[in-house]
Amino acid sequence: MAxxxxVYLTWGEPPAQxxxxxxxxxxxxxxxxxxxxFGVRLHTVSRDSSAEAWSTAYRD
Known part of the structure; x- marks a missing residue:
């Protein structure tokens, strides 16, 4: 690959990784x-509550 x-993008993994x-x-x-x-690609999910955001993020 190198x-x-x-450009190589990471996906928001922990810094050590x-x-x-x-x-x-x-x-x-x-x-x-x-x-x-190098860059970092992140996705954000905004909802009225944290619970709604996580529900949307994990929705299949």
Whole structure:
């Protein structure tokens, strides 16, 4: 993947896991003379209450 990607997006995982992913991509990219940019993709769900928001988020 590091040989082909210009941008790698994470999905809001815990910081330690994001660091592992970034290191996993960055290291082979640098060895190949490439620079990969990183970002975080997050989704928000807004409702009148927290319970409604979680219900919507987990709805199938």
């Amino acid at each position: 040989g082909h990607a210009d 994001v660091k592992e992913e970034i290191d996993w991509i960055r290291s082979p990219a640098e060895r190949g003379g490439r620079t990969v940019r």
